[in-house]
Amino acid sequence: AQKVTQAQTEISVVEKEDVTLDCVYETRDTTYYLFWYKQPPSGELVFLIRRNSFDEQNEISGRYSWNFQKSTSSFNFTITASQVVDSAVYFCALSEANSGNTPLVFGKGTRLSVIA
Amino acid sequence: GAVVSQHPSRVICKSGTSVKIECRSLDFQATTMFWYRQFPKQSLMLMATSNEGSKATYEQGVEKDKFLINHASLTLSTLTVTSAHPEDSSFYICSARETPWTGIDTEAFFGQGTRLTVV
Numbered sequence: 001a002q003k004v005t006q007a008q009t010e011i012s013v014v015e016k017e018d019v020t021l022d023c024v025y026e027t028r029d030t031t032y033y034l035f036w037y038k039q040p041p042s043g044e045l046v047f048l049i050r051r052n053s054f055d056e057q058n059e060i061s062g063r064y065s066w067n068f069q070k071s072t073s074s075f076n077f078t079i080t081a082s083q084v085v086d087s088a089v090y091f092c093a094l095s096e097a098n099s100g101n102t103p104l105v106f107g108k109g110t111r112l113s114v115i116a
Numbered sequence: 117g118a119v120v121s122q123h124p125s126r127v128i129c130k131s132g133t134s135v136k137i138e139c140r141s142l143d144f145q146a147t148t149m150f151w152y153r154q155f156p157k158q159s160l161m162l163m164a165t166s167n168e169g170s171k172a173t174y175e176q177g178v179e180k181d182k183f184l185i186n187h188a189s190l191t192l193s194t195l196t197v198t199s200a201h202p203e204d205s206s207f208y209i210c211s212a213r214e215t216p217w218t219g220i221d222t223e224a225f226f227g228q229g230t231r232l233t234v235v
Contacts, residue, residue, distance in 0.1 A: 035224065043154075043207055045226040091159065095224070101148035101165075101213045104224055108159045 002027045004094050006107035013082050014115050021077045021110045023092030029053075034068065034075045035093040035104060045091070051075065052097065082114045119143060120212050122227025129200055129234055137195045137230045139210030145190035146212035151183075154207040154229075163208075166193040200234040207231050 003026040013019045025034065036048040049059060051068055059066045063080045079086055089111045093104040119142040129135050139149055147168045152160040164185055165173040172185035182204075184196040193212075197204055209229040 037226075043209075043229045043231065045209065045229075047224075047226075050223070093224075101146075101150075103150045103162050103165060104160075104211070105162075106160045111157075 002029075002032075002094050002096070002105045004092050004105055004107035006090075006092055006110050008110045009108070010111045010113070012113045012115060015084060016081050018078060018080050019082050019112065019114075021079075021090050021092075021112070023075045023077065023107060025073050025075065025092070025094045027094060027096070029096050031097040033095050033097055035095070036066065036075075036077050037091045037093065039089045039091060039109070041088075048077075048090075079112075082112075084114050084116050087112055087114045120146075120210060120225040120227045122210050122230055124230055125228055126231045127233070129232070131201055131234055132199055134196055134198045135200055135232060137197075137208055137210075137232075139193045139195070139212070139227050141191045141212045141214075141225070144212075144214045146193075146214070147190060148213070149187060149193040150211040151185065151193075151195050152209045152211065154209065160209065164195075166195075168193075197232065200232070202234045205232055205234045 005024045032053045034051045038046040056068050065078045067076045089109045091109045092107045095104045096102045121140045121142055123138045127135055149166040151163045153163050154160045162175050163178045166185045166187040168187045168190055174180045182198055187193040207229050210227040212225055214223045
């Protein structure tokens with residue numbers, strides 16, 4: 001069975017601090033996808049990144065960076081120099097990669113509050 | 117990129133009435149769509165998988181007679197909450213995955229969500 005664990009329920013940081021959101025996953029599949037989404041108060045899910053299981057390269061996009069470590073089954077997300085607009089709930093998710101459509105399995109989310 | 121449109125974004129209904137939520141894939145065909153439910157301060161939980169032209173597959177604990185799903189075309193799936201009660205108040209969000217020529221699904225697109233309040 002697939003499972004995503006986001007152990008940090010809530011995190012509060014002061015603006016300009018760096019913050020890392022943890023994500024640990026479980027799957028028996030050798031091919032899978034990992035995702036991060038941002039959910040602001042409006043509720044809409046904002047796509048941040050998708051990574052397939054064969055690509056362990058870390059990725060940087062502006063102030064965002066992701067560290068994918070298959071050895072520890074982790075896909076952590078770091079925001080550098082956090083801003084108030086980063087305040088939201090962040091979800092890590094996992095899906096199989098099959099021919100056919102498969103749903104995402106979400107972690108419980110981490111609520112990030114960035115204080116000015 | 118591909119877009120999934122969900123309507124309405126917000127609905128308030130009286131207890132005992134039914135509410136229909138639409139989910140459309142705007143520029144791709146989705147043979148499969150997914151319906152999730154999110155209670156306040158909780159995660160997104162898969163309710164059901166909607167299959168075009170066939171019956172939906174429901175997750176354990178989800179009442180299929182209460183949450184009717186119809187996927188009549190390759191671009192539209194609907195979720196009807198029948199005889200809604202206050203405990204059905206939640207955020208409902210649909211999703212579709214675009215399967216490219218490789219046949220392996222990759223992208224996952226989400227609708228804007230529907231906030232249902234039953235009074």
